Amino acid sequence: MVIVHVSAECYPMAKAGGLGDVVGALPKYQNKMDDHSMVVMPMYKTKFLEQNEWEVHFKGNTNLGDWFFDYTIIKLKNESLGFPLYLVDINGLLDRPKIYGYTDDHDRFIGFQIAVVNWLTHWAEQPSIVHCHDHQAGLIPFMMKHCYDYQKLQNVKTVLTIHNAQYHGSMGWDKSILIPRWDLWKKGLLEWDNCINPLATAIKCADKVTTVSNTYMHQLKLQSNGLESLFEIEWAKCVGILNGIDNELWNPATDPMIPYHYDVKLVMEGKKKNKEIICTRYHLDVKKPLIVFIGRLVHEKAADVLPGAIQHALDKTNCGANFLIIGAGDTATESALQYLVQLYPGNYNTFIGYDEKTGHEAYAAADFLLMPSRVEPCGLNQMYSLRYGTIPMVRDTGGLHDTVVDMGELDGFGIRFLHATENDIVYSIERAISVFKDKTQMKKMIEYCMQIDHSWESVVNDYKKVYQSI
Numbered sequence: 001m002v003i004v005h006v007s008a009e010c011y012p013m014a015k016a017g018g019l020g021d022v023v024g025a026l027p028k029y030q031n032k033m034d035d036h037s038m039v040v041m042p043m044y045k046t047k048f049l050e051q052n053e054w055e056v057h058f059k060g061n062t063n064l065g066d067w068f069f070d071y072t073i074i075k076l077k078n079e080s081l082g083f084p085l086y087l088v089d090i091n092g093l094l095d096r097p098k099i100y101g102y103t104d105d106h107d108r109f110i111g112f113q114i115a116v117v118n119w120l121t122h123w124a125e126q127p128s129i130v131h132c133h134d135h136q137a138g139l140i141p142f143m144m145k146h147c148y149d150y151q152k153l154q155n156v157k158t159v160l161t162i163h164n165a166q167y168h169g170s171m172g173w174d175k176s177i178l179i180p181r182w183d184l185w186k187k188g189l190l191e192w193d194n195c196i197n198p199l200a201t202a203i204k205c206a207d208k209v210t211t212v213s214n215t216y217m218h219q220l221k222l223q224s225n226g227l228e229s230l231f232e233i234e235w236a237k238c239v240g241i242l243n244g245i246d247n248e249l250w251n252p253a254t255d256p257m258i259p260y261h262y263d264v265k266l267v268m269e270g271k272k273k274n275k276e277i278i279c280t281r282y283h284l285d286v287k288k289p290l291i292v293f294i295g296r297l298v299h300e301k302a303a304d305v306l307p308g309a310i311q312h313a314l315d316k317t318n319c320g321a322n323f324l325i326i327g328a329g330d331t332a333t334e335s336a337l338q339y340l341v342q343l344y345p346g347n348y349n350t351f352i353g354y355d356e357k358t359g360h361e362a363y364a365a366a367d368f369l370l371m372p373s374r375v376e377p378c379g380l381n382q383m384y385s386l387r388y389g390t391i392p393m394v395r396d397t398g399g400l401h402d403t404v405v406d407m408g409e410l411d412g413f414g415i416r417f418l419h420a421t422e423n424d425i426v427y428s429i430e431r432a433i434s435v436f437k438d439k440t441q442m443k444k445m446i447e448y449c450m451q452i453d454h455s456w457e458s459v460v461n462d463y464k465k466v467y468q469s470i
């Protein structure tokens, strides 16, 4: 099968969150299974763009409303990613340093999608599947089926994968003129709540809709920022497929980003050495359990609850644990988290920002990873943490429910709590502190965690079944 993934993010070219990780890994493992899978994404001005060599693959022109533009599809010259990576260069529209956050983002992503579909019409042979990720690629199934210029693609099958249903990319009807001539009878497919809603459009028009865990799939019928009834209607074509992780990139035995390598046999010594380095760097107490939070400091991740919960836990336990917070996001949360540094020197620190290396080092060093997310479609961090022998402490929602079993249950290996509240988090921290004291139990849990398999190999089959079904 020839599979074309269309996405706004793909690691290592550009990543803002888990979407980038998934789109950077899934095609690589699909290619190992004798499919021909590739990625097409916007050409942003990133480091990866500058540091690599590209060849011009195709040159075309089309229009966005009354703006006629030229676009170029460039292709990564080397094969290092395990899949062909194509970038769409549209002068002035996409070639900017950031992925999102510009006032004309709607125009940028409509322009991107138009160029992709236009390019596909020039292919000698059609792809088997066009696999769209999130709302930035959400108009493509509609365009392929109902825009007159793309009739050649009408029968090509499309799949939508939802990585986060909180964001729909909604826009006003004034933007409808940007979509290439379309069958006006199909207006209803673009519409949701009096707006053009690309995520809703994709749910209606794609041949199959997947999301990144089974529990989240069911939760979408109850909570999806206004699309609940749409999921009810389209339920028959919806399926939850838990993400995998790239076990080659995330391997504590070979990871070039961590100071000391270890496998399951050497985990206790390996983690200890990595922990010493991190504790020295961030002035933390190596004898206490190290609990880290890694992620965007936003409401969805319940980062706003962290300052209160950590302060409460440190006071209540007489500084029984160490905390390291890594991430960036809402300024109020950033300042509240930074404020704690002076209150608890030696037991608490932050790294406001994100870089891959610090992330990897923290997984290797930490004893526990805290994820109190209000919404978590899948969550990759808890799976990375399992692989690095770091015990996950998670709120019971979405993919976190599907990947972490509480240590109080049969074969349990983590800590799971019900609510993203201070009380639940503090209680979980107390549980973490007490299990940390039991060295035998800790070792058993860590070794168990490391052997859980979340590799892409098995997941790829589930996607294959979805493709075959259409």
Ligand code: GLC
Pocket (backbone or CB within 6 Å): 017, 018, 019, 022, 163, 164, 212, 243, 376, 377, 378, 379, 380, 399
């Ligand atoms: C989004 C979700 C996250 C998921 C990731 C990859 O970032 O918030 O839960 O793991 O996409 O699918």
